[in-house]
Structure formats: C-alpha cells, structure tokens
Amino acid sequence: MRPTLCLLAVLSPCIWAQNEPFPVHETRPLIVNGPYLLAPAEDSVTVVWMTDTPCHSKVLYGVESPNREADHAEHGLLPIGLRHAVRVTGLEAGQTYRYRVVSTRVVKMKSYWPEMGLQAESPIYSFTTLDRKKPAVSFSAITDTHEDTARLTGLTKRIDWAGTDFLVHLGDAFHGIESEEAIWSKFLDPVTKALAFIRPLLFVRGNHEARGPGARSLADYVPLPEGRFYYARDHGPVHFVVLDTGEDKDDSTNVYARLNRFKSYREEELAWFDRHVRSERRMTEAPFRVLLMHAPNWGWTDNQGAKWTEVANRGKFDLAISGHTHRFAHTLPGQKDNAYHQLVLGPENLARVDASEGELRVAVTTREGEAVESFTIAKRGP
Ligand SMILES: [Fe+2]
Known part of the structure; x- marks a missing residue:
C-alpha cells in the first residue's frame, strides 16, 4: 500500500513524516487555551485544553518523567476536536506528577488513511493529587x-x-x-x-x-x-x-x-x-x-x-x-x-x-x- 500512497503524497500536499505509515502533513496545531487542572481527587485529575484545529490528544505523566500515557478514548475511539479533556487515573494519593499535554492534528478525517498533521506539546508542568492522610x-x-x-x-x-x-x-x-x-x-x-x-x-x-x-x-x-x-x-x-x-x-x-x-x-x-x-x-x-x-x-x-x-x-x-x-x-x-x-x-x-x-x-x-x-x-x- 505504501508506494501507492507515496505517489498520492507527491500529488497532494501530504508528506510521509516522522516515519509514520500513513500520510502526515507538515502542519502543527497550537494549544490556544489551558491546560488547566480540574476536579482533583486522590487517585485522579482532569486536564482540559483547547487547540486551534481538530486534534486527538493525550496526557503524558509520571513521577520522575512523563513516561506514562492517558487518553480519553470513548467507545473505542479517540475523540477528535478542538476541546480536549483527559482524566488521568490510577494515581497515588499525595504524589506529585510531572505532565505534559500532547495534541496531534487530524487534517482530514476519512474512513481509511485519515490525513494527519504534526503534534503540539505543552511544556512539562506538575500536579499533586489530594491526600486524606496529609496532616495539614x-x-x-x-x-x-x-x-x-x-x-x-x-x-x-x-x-x-x-x-x-x-x-x-x-x-x-x-x-x-x-x-x-x-x-x-x-x-x-x-x-x-x-x-x-x-x-x-x-x-x-x-x-x-x-x-x-x-x-x-x-x-x-x-x-x-x-x-x-x-x-x-x-x-x-x-x-x-x-x-x-x-x-x-x-x-x-x-x-x-x-x-x-x-x-x-x-x-x-x-x-x-x-x-x-x-x-x-x-x-x-x-x-x-x-x-x-x-x-x-x-x-x-x-x-x-x-x-x-x-x-x-x-x-x-x-x-x-x-x-x-x-x-x-x-x-x-x-x-x-x-x-x-x-x-x-x-x-x-x-x-x-x-x-x-x-x-x-x-x-x-x-x-x-x-x-x-x-x-x-x-x-x-x-
Ligand atoms: Fe448567584
């Protein structure tokens, strides 16, 4: 399949970038609002942000470095849109995590070979979960x-x-x-x-x-x-x-x-x-x-x-x-x-x-x- 699509890539503005086995355009989204942290709990927190163009998104997080991944798949599909809200779950109470949000542009949604774009990443920030055992x-x-x-x-x-x-x-x-x-x-x-x-x-x-x-x-x-x-x-x-x-x-x-x-x-x-x-x-x-x-x-x-x-x-x-x-x-x-x-x-x-x-x-x-x-x-x- 790939040679055919390579030919298509030559004929259209899409390119094969980042060694992805599907078409990726050289276009990067912008994070235009957020991220902000909502509804903290002892084992979870929600991260919300907006992008300027339709994207699918994830949150990378971890104690030492953001090496774990949370997404907000619904019914087996990653949502594609401007608004992104990811609930990061399975966390330890009272723990500080480093995190960053990542949004990947979806240029053209199709049944096969959706045309994708590049990704935007926030800087690395941190959050701390709630903790009922914290004395003060x-x-x-x-x-x-x-x-x-x-x-x-x-x-x-x-x-x-x-x-x-x-x-x-x-x-x-x-x-x-x-x-x-x-x-x-x-x-x-x-x-x-x-x-x-x-x-x-x-x-x-x-x-x-x-x-x-x-x-x-x-x-x-x-x-x-x-x-x-x-x-x-x-x-x-x-x-x-x-x-x-x-x-x-x-x-x-x-x-x-x-x-x-x-x-x-x-x-x-x-x-x-x-x-x-x-x-x-x-x-x-x-x-x-x-x-x-x-x-x-x-x-x-x-x-x-x-x-x-x-x-x-x-x-x-x-x-x-x-x-x-x-x-x-x-x-x-x-x-x-x-x-x-x-x-x-x-x-x-x-x-x-x-x-x-x-x-x-x-x-x-x-x-x-x-x-x-x-x-x-x-x-x-x-
Ligand atoms: Fe009121």
Whole structure:
C-alpha cells in the first residue's frame, strides 16, 4: 500500500513524516487555551485544553518523567476536536506528577488513511493529587466574579500559592454564558493563568452558570468525573461536599420559558446528599466536614430548604462556604437554623482555609488585602 500512497503524497500536499505509515502533513496545531487542572481527587485529575484545529490528544505523566500515557478514548475511539479533556487515573494519593499535554492534528478525517498533521506539546508542568492522610492542608476560595476578569485576577494575585493546594470558585463566574468562547475568555483563561498549570480548580456551579446559550455546554469545559455538579472529595483532615444549588427562581418563572427542570434535579441531589451523610464513612471519620456551595440558602428548592438544613445539621458539618448574595456574612452555629459556621463571601472577598488535625483556621480578606474576618473552628469532641 505504501508506494501507492507515496505517489498520492507527491500529488497532494501530504508528506510521509516522522516515519509514520500513513500520510502526515507538515502542519502543527497550537494549544490556544489551558491546560488547566480540574476536579482533583486522590487517585485522579482532569486536564482540559483547547487547540486551534481538530486534534486527538493525550496526557503524558509520571513521577520522575512523563513516561506514562492517558487518553480519553470513548467507545473505542479517540475523540477528535478542538476541546480536549483527559482524566488521568490510577494515581497515588499525595504524589506529585510531572505532565505534559500532547495534541496531534487530524487534517482530514476519512474512513481509511485519515490525513494527519504534526503534534503540539505543552511544556512539562506538575500536579499533586489530594491526600486524606496529609496532616495539614490549605485551600483558597473566591466567588461571584461575574465576568470581571480584573476582579478575578486581582483576587487570585493575593493568594499565597505556595501554601495553597487548590482554588475553589463558588460559582457565578458569569452573568449568563453567552458562548463557549466566553467560558474561556471570561473565566477559564484568567483561572488558568492564576493556577499556573500546577494547581487544580474545584468548581462549584452558580445559578448564573445555568443561564445563556452556553450553559448547556458548561460541563464540556468543566467535566466532572461524577457526571454531575455535586460530589465529594477528601483532602487532609477535611471531607468536602460540593453541592449544586441550582437556580434561585422557580422552574415556572416566565423568564426561563419552561426550559428549566431544577425541581426534579434538586430532589435527586437532596436524596444523594442524604445518602452520602448517612452512609459515607468519611462523614464520621474525617476530623472536619466542609460544604462548598453557591447559594447559602440552598437556592430554589420549592420551599424544601429546611430539609437541606436538616441533612447538613445531621451530617455535623463544621463549615459551609458560599457566595451568591454579594454580601459578606458569617452566621455562627445555632444563630439561625444552621448548626455549622455559615460563611458567605462577597465578590471582593478571598477566603483562605488552613486545616490541621485539631482545627480549621479561616481568614477572609479583600482584594486589597484588608482583613475582613478570621476565626478558628476546633475539632468536635466524640
Ligand atoms: Fe448567584
């Protein structure tokens, strides 16, 4: 077959490059967004990036050097496209890995002899997996950046990245998601820059992420291995539960033109939350439990908010961190219905949480670095 194709190669712009037994054009893709690290876990992390032309992709990774390979094959096929999201799995907890992303251009897709291009490689970066055995951990949280990239950048510049294991964005990064391009330009590009390719993002969906023509594509750019925007993680002495507080208005509100189905979605989520609190061993074994969610009042629940509070209280959560109201607030346990510290960050606030076996230390500052609040939560007794 090859001589025939060699002849074709002479007649067309394709060449036989890199000793590949199929046609390869002398054209190289560009990595135009990312890579950024999403949804860290103890055994896995997702790497997301974009290329300027259709490619298939992989992540090379390893402890000493990136000599192992992860791809994102689906149904026996490597996806070909501009957006690339690879879940790197089978990792050791608390281990630092070196990694690079690789995208190979697919010039013309055909049943036989697809015409390929050259590959783009990122520099070698690193990531560190979460680890429940780590005695002390730290994370930072921001919220409601609402497409204000200067605010997002200003806040993240205040973060002590050397001592921060991951960034939490508590939602409403957008007013409404106008386009898939806006997902990068208004949020993920400045986040990627702040994370510097080495720190992961823990994403919490806000009500404004449920709006606009790009809302239905959000999960493609923020893909979560659970396939949903509510999930749990462990890191150090903290068991994290991330909730999706959905919309803040009734499904039947006219502005949504009957396109929303949050009532059933939230009921399923509440059932999951209840099951998780009842059956997850880390809910009782972890020294601390932290809720991360956008709306402090659980969002629109069709008047079922008390059920959510009851589950959270029964789960003995120590701290809930939210945004949404655009006003800082710290409600002490027992001050209202909540049996936990309820911290609500404003759009100009940065929270830093340091967790050790004995205490959670919380410090909230402004974009200018002024202190807003600090408090310590001691580990509960048996
Ligand atoms: Fe909100």
